[in-house]
Amino acid sequence: MLIFKKISNFADLIIATLMTKEEKYKELQAQITSLIEGETDTVSVMANVVAAIHEAMGFFWTGFYIEKGGMLCLGPFQGPVACYRIKHGKGVCGTAYERRATVVVPDVEEFPGHIACSSLSRSEIVVPVFKSSEISEISENSENSENSENPNPEILAVLDIDSRELGTFDDTDREYLESIMAIVAPHLC
Ligand code: SME
Numbered sequence: 041m042l043i044f045k046k047i048s049n050f051a052d053l054i055i056a057t058l059m060t061k062e063e064k065y066k067e068l069q070a071q072i073t074s075l076i077e078g079e080t081d082t083v084s085v086m087a088n089v090v091a092a093i094h095e096a097m098g099f100f101w102t103g104f105y106i107e108k109g110g111m112l113c114l115g116p117f118q119g120p121v122a123c124y125r126i127k128h129g130k131g132v133c134g135t136a137y138e139r140r141a142t143v144v145v146p147d148v149e150e151f152p153g154h155i156a157c158s159s160l161s162r163s164e165i166v167v168p169v170f171k172s173s174e175i176s177e178i179s180e181n182s183e184n185s186e187n188s189e190n191p192n193p194e195i196l197a198v199l200d201i202d203s204r205e206l207g208t209f210d211d212t213d214r215e216y217l218e219s220i221m222a223i224v225a226p227h228l229c
Pocket residue numbers: 101122123126130131132133134153154155156157158161164200202
């Protein structure tokens with residue numbers, strides 16, 4: 041069953057409702073893998089990836105902030121309009137960038153320096169997207185020669201997801217979203 045297609049009948053709706061979070065992520069990961077196969081345009085890939093995650097999981101806001109010249113700049117997203125630029129170290133996004141690690145925030149009001157793009161957002165997860173060593177395998181013309189031994193790969197972007205509910209995100213979200221971002225990274229050239 042395609043979990044990000046429009047649910048057109050009652051049976052599909054029941055199946056989608058009964059799926060666990062883990063089952064949804066497994067299906068989503070497989071679908072994203074095939075969705076981006078052979079595509080290396082960064083904006084196009086990011087746009088479809090956020091649309092797929094957003095539709096499948098029913099989040100409030102799903103989008104990328106892209107690292108550009110020392111700032112995180114708003115990239116493709118789904119959901120309400122959002123702030124354009126976030127400094128490294130600021131907010132949840134800038135904190136994940138600076139720590140080079142996923143940040144899970146069960147209650148945004150408890151996170152010092154949280155940047156509120158919408159008052160409806162209650163919990164949040166931000167996942168860094170590390171530059172992949174596999175770029176050259178996908179893009180024949182790529183001149184990028186980073187290799188897989190680089191212990192500190194550059195961060196290209198962060199994936200930011202907001203929920204209207206408290207405590208939405210846990211280790212299952214972290215593990216699957218990190219895994220999906222590792223699949224997506226080689227397609228961002
Ligand atoms: N809350 C984020 C800002 C981006 S919006 O949620 C879309 C943060 O604190 O970095």
